[in-house]
Amino acid sequence: MENITSSPTWYVSDTAFDWLYPERIQQLSKLHWTPMEVARKSAKFLASGSGKRILDIGSGVGKFCLIGAHQFPEAIFYGVEQRKELYHFAQAARERTASLNVEFINSNFTQIDFDDFDNFYFYNAFFENIVNEGQIDQDMEYSTSLYNYYTRYMFKALDNKPSGTRVVTFHSLEDEIPPSYQVVDATVDFLLKMWIKR
Numbered sequence: 001m002e003n004i005t006s007s008p009t010w011y012v013s014d015t016a017f018d019w020l021y022p023e024r025i026q027q028l029s030k031l032h033w034t035p036m037e038v039a040r041k042s043a044k045f046l047a048s049g050s051g052k053r054i055l056d057i058g059s060g061v062g063k064f065c066l067i068g069a070h071q072f073p074e075a076i077f078y079g080v081e082q083r084k085e086l087y088h089f090a091q092a093a094r095e096r097t098a099s100l101n102v103e104f105i106n107s108n109f110t111q112i113d114f115d116d117f118d119n120f121y122f123y124n125a126f127f128e129n130i131v132n133e134g135q136i137d138q139d140m141e142y143s144t145s146l147y148n149y150y151t152r153y154m155f156k157a158l159d160n161k162p163s164g165t166r167v168v169t170f171h172s173l174e175d176e177i178p179p180s181y182q183v184v185d186a187t188v189d190f191l192l193k194m195w196i197k198r
Contacts (some may be wrong), residue, residue: 010097011036011070017063020093025061033063034123034170038192042168043068045185045194046119047075055080055117057109057154058125062090062102068121069102076101078117082108110150114157119166122176126150151175158197165197 010017014036018026034042046054047068052075056064059079069077079102081087087106094102105112109125126147154176158167167181170192181195 011067017067020096021061021089025089033060034067036067038170039064039067040071041187041192042121042170042194043071043075043077046121046166046168047072048166049118050074051076052118053078053116054119054121055112055114056121056123058082058123059090059104060086062093062104064121064123065090065102065104066093066097066099069099070097073101076103078103078105080105080107080109080112082106110153114161119168120158121168121170122154122172123170124172126154126176127171127173161197163197167195167197169193169195 010020014029017036018029042064043054046052054065054068054075054077056077056079059065059081060083062079062081065077065079068075079090081090081104084106087104090104094104114120155178158165158176159178159180165181167177169177172193174193177195178197181197183193184196185194186192
């Protein structure tokens with residue numbers, strides 16, 4: 001049998017990476033998981049410096065964390081995901097890729113202490129609370145009030161972080177970003193933004 005452990009072929013393209021997961025999860029990829037190029041760019045910005053602890057808020061099946069960890073072995077990537085099924089897929093992918101500098105946490109992000117992390121990645125995990133379709137599943141409760149609660153919670157948590165904290169947002173409405181953060185880089189379409197706290 002082919003030895004797939006730590007095979008770099010996973011990191012060649014989005015399609016190659018998707019093969020880490022069952023077909024149903026692969027089908028969610030385009031809409032819900034971070035594109036590889038975005039993950040690489042974001043991880044480079046967030047892993048700047050040595051030994052950074054980076055948290056992906058709403059990490060899904062762990063794609064951003066695994067790509068970031070592969071590219072920046074000196075940083076530690078953490079993903080928090082409240083859906084148990086997605087958390088298990090992330091754990092399985094971590095094992096298959098033999099990623100040592102990745103930890104996944106099965107929890108709601110409001111149960112996480114932001115003080116344990118240096119920098120943050122956010123691919124608008126709250127957005128499914130305010131749209132009528134496109135949710136990952138129907139197992140969760142969705143509501144505008146949940147969107148507002150999560151947004152306020154993250155806003156306060158980020159506001160309490162020290163100057164120099166880095167955040168990357170992808171497809172965000174920016175409701176969760178305090179005014180103390182300023183954009184230092186963005187893609188041409190402004191979907192991907194990199195922030196540093198003043």
